[in-house]
Amino acid sequence: MGLESSLSEGYLTTKVDSLVNWARSNAAWPMPMGLACCAIEMMAFAGPRYDAARFGSEVMRFSPRQSDVMIVAGWCTYKMSHAIRRIWDQMPDPKWCIAMGACASTGGMHRCYGVVQGVDNFIPVDAYISGCPPRPDAVLHALMKIQDKIKTEHSVALDS
Amino acid sequence: MSLELSEPLQKAVDGLSESFGDKILDVYQSTDTTFVLVERESIVEVSKYLKNEHHYTYLADVFGIDRYTSEERFEVVYNLISLRDGVRLFLKVRCEEEQPEVDSVTSVWSSANWAEREVYDMFGIRFNNHPDLRRILMPEDFDYFPLRKEFPLLGIPGSIELPNSTPDTE
Numbered sequence: 190m191g192l193e194s195s196l197s198e199g200y201l202t203t204k205v206d207s208l209v210n211w212a213r214s215n216a217a218w219p220m221p222m223g224l225a226c227c228a229i230e231m232m233a234f235a236g237p238r239y240d241a242a243r244f245g246s247e248v249m250r251f252s253p254r255q256s257d258v259m260i261v262a263g264w265c266t267y268k269m270s271h272a273i274r275r276i277w278d279q280m281p282d283p284k285w286c287i288a289m290g291a292c293a294s295t296g297g298m299h300r301c302y303g304v305v306q307g308v309d310n311f312i313p314v315d316a317y318i319s320g321c322p323p324r325p326d327a328v329l330h331a332l333m334k335i336q337d338k339i340k341t342e343h344s345v346a347l348d349s
Numbered sequence: 350m351s352l353e354l355s356e357p358l359q360k361a362v363d364g365l366s367e368s369f370g371d372k373i374l375d376v377y378q379s380t381d382t383t384f385v386l387v388e389r390e391s392i393v394e395v396s397k398y399l400k401n402e403h404h405y406t407y408l409a410d411v412f413g414i415d416r417y418t419s420e421e422r423f424e425v426v427y428n429l430i431s432l433r434d435g436v437r438l439f440l441k442v443r444c445e446e447e448q449p450e451v452d453s454v455t456s457v458w459s460s461a462n463w464a465e466r467e468v469y470d471m472f473g474i475r476f477n478n479h480p481d482l483r484r485i486l487m488p489e490d491f492d493y494f495p496l497r498k499e500f501p502l503l504g505i506p507g508s509i510e511l512p513n514s515t516p517d518t519e
Contacts, residue, residue, distance in 0.1 A: 267509040268488060274512035302495050302504030303487070311511045 205345045213257070213283070214339040215245040217332065220256035220280060222273060225263025227290040227322040234325035244332055253279040258335060260328070261308045264292035264299045270311050277312045285338070287331045288314045291321045352376065357434035358383055361403040368398060384439045389451060392442050396427070396457040405429040405438060408454070411464035413472040417498045422446040423474055427454065427461075444474065453479040471496035 219241075221231055234241055241247045250256035253276045265273060277286070288308050291297030294317045296306035308314060315338060316331040354362060365373050365385065372395070375386035387395050399405040410428040421443040429438045442451055453476035454461045465476045466485040473494035476482055484491065488509060493500055 267511065271512045274514070301502060302500070302509075305511065306503075311514045313514075 206343060207340075209344040210340045210342060213344065214336040217244070217246050217257045217285070217335060217339070218248050218250045218255060219246055220253055220259040220276065221249045221251070222259055222261045222276070223263060224261070224265055224269065225292065227262035227293070230322045230325055231260055231262045231289065231328060234328040239325040239329060241329065241332065244329070244336065246332055253277070254281060256280055257283070258285045258287060258332070259312075260287045260289050261293040261312075261314075262289040262322075264297065265305050265308050266303050267305055270305050270308075273308065274311050283339075283342070283344075285315045285335050286312055287316045287318065287328070287335065289318045289328060289331070290323055291319065294318070297321060352378055352383075354378075354383065355436055357403070357431065357436050358438065361399060361405075361438060364402060365395065365398070369395060382437060382439060384441055386441045386443070389442045389444055392427075392440070393452045393454055393457065395440065396454045399429060399438070399440075400457055403431065404433045405431045406458075407432055408458035408460045408464070409437075411454075411461055411468055413468040413474055413496065415472060415496065415498050416443075420445070423449045423472055425451050425468060425474060449474040450477055451475075452477045453482075455479055470494070473497065 219235075221228065223231060233239055235247055235249055246258070257280070259277060259280065261273065277284075288294045292299055292304070293308050294314075296304050298321070300306070305311070316334045318327050318331045320327055352362075362376055362383070362385065369391060372388045372391040373385060374388060375384075377384055407430040408427060409430050412426050412428075414424040414426065416422055416424055422445065424441055424443050427440040429440060430436070431438070444451055449472070451474060453465055455465065456478070462480065463485060465479055466481070466483060468474050469476060469482055470484040470486050471494060483489065487495065491509060493505060493508060495504070
């Protein structure tokens with residue numbers, strides 16, 4: 190049954206990197222940084238209909254210390270940017286960031302003095318999602334992109 | 350001047366011109382609302398009178414306007430509502446570009462406190478005798494007044510600090 194049946198000799202060989210990346214990529218816990226209407230779509234992404242649990246990302250951790258992926262959902266003011274950066278700095282490495290929607294990616298329609306024109310001005314963004322707001326499946330797509338990225342990383346072996 | 354005022358508004362306007370005379374500079378209507386332009390120095394007196402004698406107990410909003418004219422550039426508008434009569438009245442005062450100052454009406458309506466702070470934050474109009482005249486939306490060390498016409502839409506680059514994005518290298 191189960192694992193034993195697929196392992197003919199009762200063991201498998203792999204690289205530690207692959208194993209760790211496989212585990213990491215399927216347990217990317219999001220840090221929901223819901224700032225505006227995109228946060229509602231982010232809830233749908235975590236809910237049963239779109240079911241982020243299929244990708245191991247169903248646990249929204251409201252503590253930055255337990256999370257791996259920050260989803261910045263919504264427009265960010267200059268004042269808020271300091272709070273986001275502080276939370277980002279508290280997340281343990283390795284960590285990834287998704288800029289969800291037009292506002293988080295570029296400032297979107299909030300082309301004005303109070304709104305940061307894209308959160309990549311102060312935190313490194315791994316995946317951008319277009320849309321205003323994006324559909325939940327677009328968030329899933331971004332999550333899959335992050336998973337692809339995690340799978341190609343060196344986790345254990347040192348770069349020489 | 351042909352005004353079509355409802356009865357409570359007519360009473361208030363008549364009472365104002367009786368009590369204050371030439372301190373009331375203009376009364377006009379636009380899009381079904383009534384505006385009363387008041388001399389700047391007498392705004393507190395007029396406010397007290399309207400609140401006590403005509404039951405305008407609710408100051409819904411205070412906002413500024415940058416008219417971008419060479420004289421009397423800024424305007425402060427007070428949005429008054431009488432809950433008893435169900436009518437709305439706008440009071441207006443104008444002030445100059447150099448040192449724009451208006452007396453605060455917080456002693457009459459305490460709801461003016463934050464509203465006047467917002468006008469100060471956005472236009473730089475100072476309110477005399479305000480209990481706590483600080484910026485309410487923009488950062489406290491911000492040097493500009495963003496709703497003035499000469500302020501660029503996207504702000505002035507570098508005027509608001511972004512967080513340090515490489516804290517490890519400090």
